[in-house]
Amino acid sequence: MTSRRTHREHASAVDHTDLTLRPLTGPEELDLFCQLTYALDHELADDLAAGRRRPDWMWVALRRGELVARAAWWGRAEEQVPFLLDFFDLEDVTVGAQLLRTAIAEILPTGARPPAYNRMVPTDWRERPETRSVVEDRMTALEQTGARLLAERLRFDWQPGTPVPPRDRLIFRPVRDDDEILDLMAQVLDGTLDAHSRDDLTRMSAHEAAIRHYEDELAHYRSPRDWWRVATLPDGTPVGFVTPARNNYNPIIGYLAVLPEHRGNGYIDEILAEGTRILAAQEVPRIRAATDLGNIPMAKAFRRAGYVNFERTITMVWP
Known part of the structure; x- marks a missing residue:
């Protein structure tokens, strides 16, 4: 899929502010992208190499060269549009929402429903004020683009050596x-x-x-x-x-x-x-x-x- 605007045009579109909103130019900008952090950062390089991510699916908001928001979508190598939004970090709700709106308009065909957003959070995120504010800021920015909460899911882990019950009736x-x-x-x-x-x-x-x-x-x-x-x-x-x-x-x-x-x-x-x-x-x-x-x-x-x-x-x- 080709972008409808060049990177130069992306920058000029926001010249009236001190923000630049653009996709990554390539894997060499991963260090820039990871100036904000998430538990899945370590998967990004392999995902890019395997085609599960693409530089034009990975967007940054820069203020005077400093990263203030980022978003990245995940997809399957054989498909032309991403399947999931799973990276979204921000320092300002308004900037985060602006980044999402700009990226979605470029990444997706006109009128397409954006992929779902999934974000892993701690089990006790509501009980920790600093964590709760970060999670809720991301959700607020998403809501400003038209998204709504679908579900909160529990993630489980089973470790080898844990007993497995025998068959009984089935x-x-x-x-x-x-x-x-x-x-x-x-x-x-x-x-x-x-x-x-x-x-x-x-x-x-x-x-x-x-x-x-x-x-x-x-x-x-x-x-x-x-x-x-x-x-x-x-x-x-x-x-x-x-x-x-x-x-x-x-x-x-x-x-x-x-x-x-x-x-x-x-x-x-x-x-x-x-x-x-x-x-x-x-x-x-x-x-x-x-x-x-x-x-x-x-x-x-x-x-x-x-x-x-x-x-x-x-x-x-x-x-």
């Missing part, structure tokens, strides 16, 4: 094919507590939402699909499924759900245990997982299985 088999997993994914959207899924259902059918989730996430896992499991009763009746996997960074419990008619029977614990067991057998260094703050049954299941909530994620979206 039988597990591999997923037969794409049609089966898509059908199960559509069924579990009935009564879902997942905010992303509920948001999708405001704009599309359950089947369309399942396809979108599959294409956006499951189809890009770097691990064998024969790790995925359907949980059934002894007579073969499906009750749920789990997709243990590897993404670009970690082994994960990608998607876990119980069919509506089988909820409330405690099957979630066995399904999570099976997904954990499959990944543990690969001698992974950790397993990561996440669920919405409001999905209390899933959060409790992770804790019962020995997963530790080590972080949270703020997710904001545009209409």
Whole structure:
């Protein structure tokens, strides 16, 4: 995608202030970009080399040459538009909002819905005044561009050596094919507590939402699909499924759900245990997982299985 304006024109567009808003010229400007900091800074160089980030997806606001705000989007090497906004740091709310508006207008096709914003934050961010003000400033800047809070998610970590409960009532088999997993994914959207899924259902059918989730996430896992499991009763009746996997960074419990008619029977614990067991057998260094703050049954299941909530994620979206 070519920019609609040159870097010189970007600068002239803000000459009436002391700000310069522009994308990075290349990887050689990573030191400049990292004058503001975030826990994922160490991934930037590899992401650029792999095509998951591009210099024109990484923007800075400079005041008299000093970095005062930055934003960066993440995407897949084969795609022409980014998938996620995951870096956004600022020293001034108004400048941060201006940077986002300028970058979004350049990066995305006209009229396109901006990618969601995800930001990892400490579990106790609300209880620490200095951290709370920083998080809320970023959220305020995003709101000024039209974004709204979608969900706060709990991030979990499982460590090798943590006991995995044995099977009890359920039988597990591999997923037969794409049609089966898509059908199960559509069924579990009935009564879902997942905010992303509920948001999708405001704009599309359950089947369309399942396809979108599959294409956006499951189809890009770097691990064998024969790790995925359907949980059934002894007579073969499906009750749920789990997709243990590897993404670009970690082994994960990608998607876990119980069919509506089988909820409330405690099957979630066995399904999570099976997904954990499959990944543990690969001698992974950790397993990561996440669920919405409001999905209390899933959060409790992770804790019962020995997963530790080590972080949270703020997710904001545009209409």
